[in-house]
C-alpha cells in the first residue's frame with residue numbers, strides 16, 4: 001500500500017483506475033483541473049454528468065472516464081475558502097472520505113487526487129494538505145486492505161512540496 005505525491009497532470013496518469021475531479025456543484029465542467037479532465041475525457045463525460053443532477057459540497061459522484069486512460073472519474077465538490085471558520089475543514093475532509101468510500105464500493109484500488117479546493121476555491125495549500133493527508137491516513141487505518149495506491153498529482157512544485165512534507169510527517173509518526 002502506497003500513499004504518495006508526485007508532480008504532474010492528473011489527466012495523463014496511466015497507472016490508476018480512478019482519478020478525482022475537483023468540480024463544482026453543477027458537475028457540468030469549469031476551469032482548472034475540472035476543465036482539463038473534461039477536455040481529455042471528451043464529450044461523453046459531460047453527457048453522463050448531465051444525468052447526475054449535480055453534487056453537493058463535500059460529497060462525490062462517480063462516472064466513466066471515456067477517453068482518459070483510467071476507468072473512472074470520481075467528481076467531488078470542495079469548499080470555497082471563506083477564512084476558515086465556515087466549515088471548510090470538515091467539508092474538505094468529507095470530500096476525501098466520500099471519494100474513498102465510492103472507490104471502495106466500486107472495487108477501485110488505485111486512485112489519484114488533485115489538490116482539491118486550492119485553486120479557484122482559494123483554500124490555502126498548506127492547510128488543505130494537512131487536512132487531506134490526515135483524512136486519507138485515517139480512512140486507510142479503518143480500511144487496511146482496500147487500496148494499493150492513493151496518490152496526489154500536484155500541478156506545481158509548491159503544492160507538491162506541501163503534500164510531500166505532510167505525508168513524510170505522518171509516515172514518520174507511524175514508524
Ligand code: AR6
Pocket residue numbers: 008009010011022023024029030031032033034035036037078114115116117118119120121122123153154155156159
Ligand atoms: N492535473 C493536476 N492538477 C491540476 C490540473 C491538472 N491537469 N489542472 C489544475 N490543477 P482548481 P478548486 C491543480 O481550481 O480550487 C473549477 O472551475 C491546480 O493547480 O482546479 O477545487 C471547477 O469547475 C490546483 O492546485 O480546483 C470549480 O468551479 C488544484 O488542481 C472550481 O474550479 C485545484 O485547483 C474548483 O476549484
